[in-house]
Amino acid sequence: MKKELSNILNQPAPKKNGFFLQRLSLSAIMTFVLSFIIVLSGLYIIAYRGLAVKKIRSSLPVIVSSLNQIGIDIAYDNIKFSPLFFLPMMQVERPQIYALDEINYWKLQFSELKAYVSPFKSDKIVLTFANNGQITFDNETYTTENAAAFIELELVDNQVNQISLQLNDFVVTHFADIKNLTYKLQRSNLSNTSKDVLVTSWNSFFNVSDITINGLVNYPLSSQLKQLSLQANVIGDFQFEDDFLLSMENWVRNNGFIDIPNLVLQWQPLTMVGRGQCKFSKQLAPDLTFNTSSKGLFKLLESLRNLKLVDNKNIYVAKILLNNKAYRLKDNDDELTITTPISYANGKISIDNLVIKDFDKESSHE
Secondary structure (H helix, E strand, C coil), rough: HHHHHHHHHHCCCCHHHHHHHHEEEHHHHHHHHHHHHHHHHHHHHHHHHHHHHHHHHHHHHHHHHHHHHHCEECCEEEEEECCCCCCCEEEEEEEEECCCCCCCCEEEEEEEEEEEEEHHHHHHHHEECEEEEEEEEEEEEEEEEEEEEEEEEECCCCCCEEEEEEEEEECCCCCCCEEEEEEEEEEECCCCCCCCCCEEEEEEEEEEEEEEECCCCCCCCCCEEEEEEEEEECCCCCCCCCCCHHHHHHHHCCCCEEEEEEEEEEEEEEEEEEEEEECCCCCCCEEEEEEEEEEEEHHHHHHHHHCCHHHHHHHHHHHHHHHHHCEEECCCCCEEEEEEEEEEECEEEHHHHHHEEEHHHHHHCC
């Protein structure tokens, strides 16, 4: 009995502490690896955002120079950058964009603009605007309010591939309420790089809907603009370069133009659809032509005449010409349908080759 007890007492104790130490070591290793990954990811994100910040800093002078060339400038009170992923990559106080032309001056200003980028990718940048701002035009300043406003930039190989603008419930106090405004510009995949073949290099779409205009503002037709949509395609290989005007000149020199396959305007009692083109002269002046089909055009011309926005004599002649081609599409239509070309060139708006508005003539009188 004593021998058996002695054998039991002399047996080595179970290695409980060793097992515990093994578990502890595994936990420590996993914690270390996880911490290392988190720290490394954080450093990677900071470094990646740091590169994105560097790109934005270097791009700002190019953007400002390009805007200046088309008569636009930007300003701000303060601008801050941050590489930390939980903060906006860029924050701008009181950003402003305005026209350099003192005669046709306008300005759009917000209290704040913020730029965000994906933590792991810098190919998408989202710009958000504060809810209050100001817009100035025609020597009047109006305050603005918006429930949602943002611009999204998509980059591919450090070049802009897509630009999207979205405004919802945008209010210009005492002027107009805009329910929805959408604009999208997207690079097209060039299927043919031959200089002898014109291809689409950019596609764009603009749509604004449900605009309520203040009754005290002088405007034609009703106070409800239901829809204005426009699809436009840039024909020819347009390349954005540091010098925007040089890019335009090269594009025009290679017979580039803008094709507009679809135009829709619903502004009661006017309903208009059409398609057209926009070409540019060597001086980069636009030459816009549309083939349109519409109802309510007579009422629009009469409203423009009453507001003294068009040539009274030519409007009278235009109505006679249009009356000869007007027809009733359906027996129960209240408005006649008119198919006619409408164009803008050299500062003049023409209907059926008859000038109804000459902006240059008015400028010379002023």
